[in-house]
Amino acid sequence: MKIHGLQKMTLLDYPGYVACTVFLGGCDFRCPYCHNFELACGAAQPVMDDEELFAFLKKRKGLLDGVAITGGEPCLHKDLPELLRGIRALGFRTKLDTNGYHPEMLRHVLDEGLVDYVAMDIKNSPAKYAETAGFRYFSVEESAAGSESGADTVDAAASGADTDAAVNSGTHTAAAPLTDENRSDADPALTASGTRTVSSPYTSGDLTNRILNLGKIKESISLLINGTVDYEFRTTVVKEFHTAEDFFEIGEMIRGAEHYYLQCFTDRDTVPYGNLHAPSVETLQKYWRIMLDFVPGTELRGINEPA
Helix, strand or coil: CEECEEEEEECCCCCCCCEEEEECCCCCCCCCCCCCHHHHCCCCCCCEEHHHHHHHHHHCECCECEEEEECCCHHHCCCHHHHHHHHHHCCCEEEEEECCCCHHHHHHHHHCCCCCEEEEECCCCHHHHHHHHCCCEEECCCCCCCCCCHHHECCCCCCCCCCCCCCCCCCCECCCCCCCCCCCCCCCCECCCCEEECCCCCCCHHHCCEEECHHHHHHHHHHHHCCCCEEEEEEEECCCCCCHHHHHHHHHHCCCCCCEEEEECCCCCCCCECCCCCCCHHHHHHHHHHHHCCCCCEEEECCCCCC
């Protein structure tokens, strides 16, 4: 397996442990606020393979407690279980970051006992999930998860989608800020294929014919809440994408979870779109209070909670 990045030591990426962070390339989301877009879109080149990683880890025995696997989206890789087995064979704990869109792979690594901790992103409320993940369509039926076939695509030409949009490759694109005029949260147009169209200046060109199947996200949430492995859900909060109403809906999605973190968006050069902003501390604290009614273990990550 190709490794696209390695942070040799971190005290932040694996809560409670000294770890290194391994970055895998590729992602099936195109979140407009992504900090690792060069990994997601494939622009970043590999820096080593798994054998070189194992050689590095052998030298770090006694210095590191664990390994955090992130991306990109690790669960895209069919060789992920093999990578995790190799890491665990060296005596390290393993943490997996995921967007939750591959519940079949998540179930596999959970059932085989290959991960000790999972951090899953919750992008937004159901109606705005596709927009926040960079999709043009989302499934109305929320069909059963587990299919990686053409059921997750739509005939873009037949539905009137613009398939000529350029794919962003790690540079800031100055999209117009979302407004009531260019966002279609409330009742996006229903296409003939049983999907709803999301109108957003942040939709990525290479996902114009992809349908977001929210059923996959919900299956992954269920796997974690009803499982035995330690986990967290987390949302990166962006002013242009999140409102108080969204967090009431997110709360219903993850009600009963043990841990949920709100983390503030921070702009930097690798974020694919400009015109995105962090919410105020006061706004984040408002969202935190909302979520406490659904997940008492909700915390603000990197920001002080109000007394």
